[in-house]
Amino acid sequence: MLANEQNLLGLLGRQNAQFVIPVYQRVYSWTERQCEELWADLQRCGAAKKAHFVGTILYTEELGSERCECLLDLIDGQQRIATITLLLLALRNALRDGKVKLGGITAEEIDQRYLHVNDAKDAPLKLLLSRGDRDTLAALVDGGKLPSQDDISTYLTDNLAFFESHMTTQRAVDEIWAGLQRLYTIAAQLEGDDQPQLVFESLNSKGMPLRPSDLIRNLLFVHFGYDEQVRLYKQYWDPIDTLFADDAEGLRLSAALHGWLAKHAPKLLVRDKSEIYDAFKAYVRNMHGNDLEGLLKSINRYCTDFAANPTSTGAKKSMDWVMGKREGLISERKLFGD
Numbered sequence: 001m002l003a004n005e006q007n008l009l010g011l012l013g014r015q016n017a018q019f020v021i022p023v024y025q026r027v028y029s030w031t032e033r034q035c036e037e038l039w040a041d042l043q044r045c046g047a048a049k050k051a052h053f054v055g056t057i058l059y060t061e062e063l064g065s066e067r068c069e070c071l072l073d074l075i076d077g078q079q080r081i082a083t084i085t086l087l088l089l090a091l092r093n094a095l096r097d098g099k100v101k102l103g104g105i106t107a108e109e110i111d112q113r114y115l116h117v118n119d120a121k122d123a124p125l126k127l128l129l130s131r132g133d134r135d136t137l138a139a140l141v142d143g144g145k146l147p148s149q150d151d152i153s154t155y156l157t158d159n160l161a162f163f164e165s166h167m168t169t170q171r172a173v174d175e176i177w178a179g180l181q182r183l184y185t186i187a188a189q190l191e192g193d194d195q196p197q198l199v200f201e202s203l204n205s206k207g208m209p210l211r212p213s214d215l216i217r218n219l220l221f222v223h224f225g226y227d228e229q230v231r232l233y234k235q236y237w238d239p240i241d242t243l244f245a246d247d248a249e250g251l252r253l254s255a256a257l258h259g260w261l262a263k264h265a266p267k268l269l270v271r272d273k274s275e276i277y278d279a280f281k282a283y284v285r286n287m288h289g290n291d292l293e294g295l296l297k298s299i300n301r302y303c304t305d306f307a308a309n310p311t312s313t314g315a316k317k318s319m320d321w322v323m324g325k326r327e328g329l330i331s332e333r334k335l336f337g338d
Contacts, residue, residue, distance in 0.1 A: 024221035042179030090163035
């Protein structure tokens, strides 16, 4: 792993490079509370003219295309990069309106450096989000038509509105731009033998907590290249996300995954839902043949049956277990032990 301290705007403004969110990662989910914290941090470091560390950005790098020389696949850092992008978008819009101004940079330069990969007329977006977020961000940056009410990413639109509502005075714009220039990160680029999931787990201690299903999805898909990720996600995991789309807290999906473990790995000890991921990781580690696509197919089939039969005995037991009403559904023995 190659890791070094970098100015965040320097990393984000790398010419002819695009940040790509792997298809298996969760959608953008920062709320106004995180935006308020970021705004306050930027005001403080901008006013005090002191550097501010925003954590580690973890990525892999691969060759791009004619329109974009390299792709930086973000394994950890999506929420921060996306929110900074919204902040820069709000700054660009404020400068375009002409009510405020900045010395040393124009709205067009912000657009060409931080919102697109270069200054070409049809340059791709600098940040390519996953799934439902992608079209919303593209519309916000390029002024296109927003997705329908059912498909729009309200976290993106609401957070952009929050930043725009705070960029109404010259003083605010000056402080925020000064703060943005003082953001630093540890840019960690993974190489061939690095294990992205292990590094991701060790870094993911702040921000929005990940659900067991988020971690399991990352664990399974991180082993594949981008094209395979897209194919396998669309075939096996996207239908699961659709089935449990109204499961805001992830309880029903956690119950389904627990039920899958109860059926396929009855010797695993799982005391509560926080240990579901560790159990899956142990199962994958001990798999014979390493058929991850077969595993995805099996999980897809079980979750589909679970969603279709929520009143079945097995589904009820798993839901009771997730809610803390355990009845020994999974054996109280050591992982893969007697």
